[in-house]
Amino acid sequence: MTSDQSQNVSEGAYAIQAGGSVTVGMSKADVQAVMQEVLKRAIEYSAEADAKAVARIAELKEELLQCFADGRADSEAIKEPDFQHTLREAHNAYARSGDSVVRENLVDIISRRSKCGQGTLEALALNDAATRAANLTSSEFAALTVIYLIRYTINPRVVTFEAFGGYLRSQLLPFINFLPQGNASFWHMSSQSVGSQEIGEVSFRANLMSKYGGVLGKGLPKEVVYQKNKGKEHLLLHIMTQSQRDKNCIRPNAMNKDKFIENFKGKYVAGEVMRGSLSEAELTIIWNDYEATIPQGDDFRSLLEDACQGMGVLMDRWENTSLKSFSLNSAGIAIAHANAVRVVNFDAPLSVWINS
Numbered sequence: 001m002t003s004d005q006s007q008n009v010s011e012g013a014y015a016i017q018a019g020g021s022v023t024v025g026m027s028k029a030d031v032q033a034v035m036q037e038v039l040k041r042a043i044e045y046s047a048e049a050d051a052k053a054v055a056r057i058a059e060l061k062e063e064l065l066q067c068f069a070d071g072r073a074d075s076e077a078i079k080e081p082d083f084q085h086t087l088r089e090a091h092n093a094y095a096r097s098g099d100s101v102v103r104e105n106l107v108d109i110i111s112r113r114s115k116c117g118q119g120t121l122e123a124l125a126l127n128d129a130a131t132r133a134a135n136l137t138s139s140e141f142a143a144l145t146v147i148y149l150i151r152y153t154i155n156p157r158v159v160t161f162e163a164f165g166g167y168l169r170s171q172l173l174p175f176i177n178f179l180p181q182g183n184a185s186f187w188h189m190s191s192q193s194v195g196s197q198e199i200g201e202v203s204f205r206a207n208l209m210s211k212y213g214g215v216l217g218k219g220l221p222k223e224v225v226y227q228k229n230k231g232k233e234h235l236l237l238h239i240m241t242q243s244q245r246d247k248n249c250i251r252p253n254a255m256n257k258d259k260f261i262e263n264f265k266g267k268y269v270a271g272e273v274m275r276g277s278l279s280e281a282e283l284t285i286i287w288n289d290y291e292a293t294i295p296q297g298d299d300f301r302s303l304l305e306d307a308c309q310g311m312g313v314l315m316d317r318w319e320n321t322s323l324k325s326f327s328l329n330s331a332g333i334a335i336a337h338a339n340a341v342r343v344v345n346f347d348a349p350l351s352v353w354i355n356s
Contacts, residue, residue: 053095060094060103067111077114086113086127093134101141101339102134108338109133112350122354125330128193133335135192140185141339142178144194146314147326148336149346151202152353154211159255161215161244161307168308171344176310179317186322194332201325204318205300209291213256216303217293219249225286235278239264239286249293257287330354 064087067073077083090106097103109129116123136144149171158164180186189195209216225240226233239260241253254260261283278286295303304311318324328336333353340346 052098056095056098056103057091060091060106063103063107064110067107068114073111073114075114080118082118082123082127083114086110086130089127090130093131097134099134099138101138101342102136104342105133105141105335105338106130108341109334112334112338120355121330122334122351125334125354126350128331129334129338132192132194132331133338136189136194136335137185139178139180140189141335142175143180143185143323143326144189144328144332144336145339145343146172146175146179146318147195147323147328148333149340150204150207150318152328152333153348154255156255158212158215164212164215165307167212168304168311171340171346172314173308173310174343176314176317179314179323180321181317183322186326189326189332193329194335195326195328197322198325198327203324204315205296209256209294211256213291213294214252214254214260215244216295217243217251217290218246219243219251219293220290221248222250225250225289228289229278229282229286232278235264239278239283252287252290257284257291260287 064073068075078087087110090110094103094106109126113123113126113130116126155167155171158167186197190197219242222240225236229236239253240250243249243251252260254263261280264278264283265280266277294300301312301315304315334350337346337350337353
């Protein structure tokens with residue numbers, strides 16, 4: 001045996017000398033000890049996760065039982081295999097999530113599902129909603145709901161500018177602080193199959209104007225309207241009313257253009273037989289003249305702020321994110337409807353939008 005232990009080491013390397021074998025890094029015994037500790041922790045964490053899941057399922061079960069007890073849900077549905085499957089999916093979804101927003105929405109979705117006929121479009125949409133809701137964030141719930149309320153619903157009680165402000169405060173304002181500020185949420189919602197990105201866009205102003213335009217304009221001077229419709233002044237008394245935004249002006253006596261034409265086209269106005277009539281073309285001219293008095297751009301933003309402080313922020317968020325171009329499918333509508341019921345006590349039945 002030689003005692004010569006001289007070594008040549010290249011640049012960046014190092015040499016180890018020993019009289020026996022050399023172990024670099026962790027020994028086999030060290031690795032075994034670490035693996036045993038990891039396994040022990042995994043068992044402990046698994047038990048903790050199981051306990052959380054059981055507790056969450058119990059929470060959801062308790063709320064659903066209350067719904068069956070007070071009539072909000074139909075216990076007969078439990079006899080259906082399809083409903084049983086949806087019920088299991090909902091419990092599993094909430095066991096994973098643990099989010100109270102998800103739980104409350106699932107309670108509404110399951111309750112409504114229990115009252116749907118087997119195999120109907122509404123039942124199928126609610127089945128999908130129950131499995132997809134748990135994969136959404138609170139900002140995504142807010143986005144779905146705002147899109148749903150603005151694009152897919154109309155509030156028939158908005159017949160004055162004051163009522164319009166009340167609608168904004170009660171139905172839309174509660175969601176503003178939760179809306180996404182970028183487009184990543186919309187990409188995620190697309191991946192969860194609750195809606196899709198459209199090529200076209202619908203502006204915030206256009207959405208509101210198509211539904212509530214009748215209360216948004218300044219109005220037209222009475223003499224101008226009467227001058228352009230000579231001989232039909234007696235008809236104008238029925239179809240026009242004083243503008244709330246300018247007491248010296250008048251406006252169409254309807255929420256929007258469609259209602260204006262539907263209500264006043266022909267000879268019958270408010271149940272009375274009138275002398276003569278206004279055609280759809282004549283009504284359209286009156287409406288278009290009035291519509292030109294509805295503000296645009298920053299002036300429209302100021303109008304919204306006058307109606308409800310904070311609405312300018314919602315308009316900005318709408319125009320600067322995919323809120324303006326995201327459309328909902330039936331599952332997205334069902335989820336948004338449930339969240340609207342939860343947050344703002346929305347009271348229209350889901351079957352208005354989803355029916356067979």
